[in-house]
Amino acid sequence: MIISRTLESKLSSLYKAGKIxxxxxxxxxxxxxxxxxxxxxxxxxxxxxxxxRDQAGRTGFGEPLIEATRTYLGSVLGPMRGRDGNIHRGRPAERRPAMISHLGTSVSVVAGMLMARRMKGELAEVVGATCVGDGATSTGAFHEGLNLAAVEKLPIVVLVADNQFAYSTPRERQFACENLVDRAKGYGVTGREVDATNLLECLSVVGEAVKAARFGEGPQMVVGKLLRLCGHGEHDDASYVAPELKDSNLGRDCLEVGIQQVVENEVATLDEVDLWKREATEEVQEAVANAQTDPGPDPYQDDWQAFSSKGINS
Known part of the structure; x- marks a missing residue:
């Protein structure tokens, strides 16, 4: 979480400086x-x-910081070879598909990857997971993907970040149900809800969902209740967010809550947390510096990889 926050703070500064x-x-x-x-x-x-909004999840799943900085800064050495940017990055061969769209499409992508593994006999104790926002739950792609996953009883975990806004559209203009988790039952999917500002609660509830999917209990949907503490993007000042919402429990900073929990549970001291922050700053600065010295893509030399070459050169 600390590394993610530190990286994104640096990316925000680079964006505002016109470097991204x-x-x-x-x-x-x-x-x-x-x-x-x-x-x-x-x-x-x-x-x-x-x-x-899943840099923290990417980091937790093992994505190197250099892959993020190289993609944002257009390096030809990045996973997208400088041909796509920001959050549109991944390595499918390492089970990290590149993001297509934030509007629920990834549910179908992960479902398809899981079905492919099933057909190959490689699905034993494998979990597929993806994340969407509250806005995505109103799209056709989300409904079709989750419905398919439920019918096929796939081991998929879908995290829904209910951050109160789809860009600037509030929840009450998106759906009429009181709680998004209620939708899970209609699909035949196990639904869970969590206070997403509480790190320990998130680890417990999400961990339960992953375990359930892994051991044959079918698709799991976890709805996290929180508030987006920034604009939709760095181009958005989020002036539509009411002050009383920011001051509510939803507006708590999960990083501050997490640090407090770590200290109270004697996992680390405040001095150790400060050390983590310094180390995160050094790691981010190194990743940015390396990416800034990388070459950009050369359209006259790139093979574009637009067509499959299987069998052509054999």
Missing amino acids: VGGVYLGTGQEAFSASLGCCLDQGKDIFAPLI
């Missing part, structure tokens, strides 16, 4: 929810398709 092409989308306030999923998955066999 395209948008910058932060996960401020959602780190506990996202990191819990990344840390509960098995990096050696599980599938993880993160969303735009």
Whole structure:
């Protein structure tokens, strides 16, 4: 969580300085929810398709910082070879599909990857996971993907970050149900709800969902109640968020809550937390510096990889 917050703070500064092409989308306030999923998955066999605010989950699942900085800064050495930017990055061969859209599409992608493994006889104790926002739950892609996953009883975990807004559209203009978790029952999916500002609660509830999916209990949906503590992107000042919402329990900073819990449970001291912060700053600065010295893509030399070459050169 600390590394994620530190990285995104640096990315915000680079964006405002005109050093990043395209948008910058932060996960401020959602780190506990996202990191819990990344840390509960098995990096050696599980599938993880993160969303735009899931840097904490990416880090928890083992994505190197250099992959993030290289993608944001357009390095040809990054996972997208400088041809796509910001959160649109991944390594499918390592079970990290690149994000297609933040509007629920990843549910179908992960479901398809799980079905492919089933057909190959490679699905034993494998979990596929993805994240969406409250806005995505109103899209056709989300409904179709989750319905398919439920019918096929796939071991998928879908985290829904109910951060109160789909860009600037409030919850009451998105759906009429009181709680999004109530929708899970209609699909035949196990639903859970969690205070996503509470790190320990997130680790417990998300961990239960991952375990249930892994051992044959079918799709799991976890709804995290929280508030996005930033704009939709760094281009958005979020002036539509009411002050009373910011002052509510939903507006708590999960990073501050997490640090308090770590200290109270004697996992670490405040001095050790300060050390983590310094180390995170050094790691981020190194990753940014390395990416800034990388070459950009050369359109005259790139093979574009637009067509499959299987069999062509044999």
